[in-house]
Ligand code: ADP
């Protein structure tokens with residue numbers, strides 16, 4: 354990219370993704386276009402807060418404009434224009450090209466991916482649910498001019514676009530730009546003329562953005578006197594009793610980039626050794642960046658009402674869905690963003706806020722079960738990351754966790770429920786991991802547990818394979834996979850009062866030994882099963898080996914070059930096995946049967962036969978034999 358030297362405009366193309374996003378904006382049928390005001394005002398407020406922060410280390414920057422941060426909205430019905438102006442940090446020409454020509458922020462990128470994955474026509478609805486930033490201006494405008502002057506800069510820059518694929522950028526006369534900050538002029542489309550009506554626009558702004566921490570002024574006409582329509586007071590400094598639910602929601606929406614109702618609002622002041630205020634929200638919808646690889650949280654850090662950073666990672670990563678802010682009284686204002694991470698004050702805040710959020714979740718679970726389960730459905734898979742990342746809070750997190758299980762059907766179960774229903778002599782909490790709940794529930798490995806009324810947790814989230822193997826236990830009971838090692842079910846009687854089946858007959862034992870000799874190196878063992886009641890065979894992991902599901906996951910991700918050979922378990926009580934036991938030693942059927950049993954077990958686990966061609970040949974011989 355080259356920089357403009359003269360004042361001739363240079364035309365550049367938008368990054369491909371921006372062009373696609375703009376196309377959607379321009380052609381959106383989306384009726385609630387009002388969100389463009391929230392987006393532009395939130396950018397203006399961000400710019401003012403960034404300046405406030407830079408002023409801490411460079412007070413000279415204040416010299417080039419008036420001191421009090423402010424946002425001014427000017428309506429011009431005759432020209433069908435709205436102008437938004439702020440005296441914030443501003444943008445240089447280079448920053449402009451970067452910020453307004455590419456998709457810089459990950460939220461927007463995630464949005465685009467979602468739109469790409471959505472069905473034709475659904476994209477427009479998604480715009481309504483999520484913030485799409487600056488480009489939302491093109492929902493209402495067919496041309497946008499941005500004049501900006503970076504704090505401390507000698508020059509101003511001008512960006513302009515009709516939103517159709519390219520934009521121009523050039524140096525501007527400093528008289529055209531604010532002395533410091535950004536002026537955005539929207540040339541409204543005909544059908545968006547109503548945004549120049551003072552009543553309409555004032556109502557939208559106060560409803561959507563009434564609590565941004567920068568005062569907002571409205572000029573009803575270019576020559577009219579300006580009126581303050583929002584005072585810029587920090588909502589979190591007001592007493593809770595004076596704040597309405599709507600005010601909290603508006604604040605959440607205008608600062609968190611979320612468009613839903615908060616599922617839980619937490620507002621309190623910590624006093625004592627450290628003083629800080631917390632205003633935190635649990636979203637009721639999953640934020641788009643929830644599964645971004647950087648797993649970054651968005652809690653904002655303020656020091657005495659000055660915004661410092663939203664990268665302080667105030668909460669552990671498994672609480673990254675929480676939105677809101679912490680305002681500290683104790684951190685020094687001149688602390689650099691880099692130094693903050695080292696600060697013991699921040700460490701105390703991090704600890705306090707995380708504990709408080711978990712205890713609020715616990716209360717919610719007690720008080721409002723349905724609301725809690727909704728939360729769990731959205732964020733349970735994220736919270737479970739804490740089970741292996743945060744050993745100190747594991748017990749608490751296990752208490753918060755909810756599971757699908759063989760006993761619960763559609764319902765969620767807690768570990769407390771599990772332990773209350775535990776069978777006599779049962780020493781472990783059993784689980785099965787997989788990727789699909791229905792398939793899991795049908796696994797042959799569960800049969801013996803079902804027959805004994807032993808509850809098995811069905812774990813279908815990716816993260817499950819990791820925490821269950823991290824050595825957790827709950828109330829002294831270890832977690833144990835139903836597909837790993839010996840089932841040890843002998844001591845627990847069958848649920849319907851039947852005594853456990855007798856030892857395998859000699860013939861069956863002989864057949865099992867034969868299968869083992871035929872399969873040789875393909876398996877690590879072949880043995881009679883305690884866990885099967887209906888199926889003939891299944892595969893399990895050897896004692897002390899990795900759970901089979903975790904192994905598959907790691908192998909699939911290329912993080913494992915050797916996998917353990919499974920154990921083939923054979924149900925000695927199964928009719929088929931009993932009959933195979935009676936075959937004469939020389940019968941050629943025996944060998945085919947041995948291989949087919951292994952393949953049957955593999956298929957039940959969702960795998961392919963080891964050698965599909967040999968499998969088909971054996972199957973054909975079997976069927977042929979049956980017809981004869
Ligand atoms: P986001 O606000 O999430 O970063 P936007 O699309 O709303 O995404 O804005 C993109 C970028 O444009 C901002 O990050 C900022 O760098 C720049 N920007 C937009 N409006 C302004 C403004 N009024 N003052 C300074 N910079 C701005």
Ligand code: MG
Nearest residue numbers: 392396486487
């Ligand atoms: Mg923005």
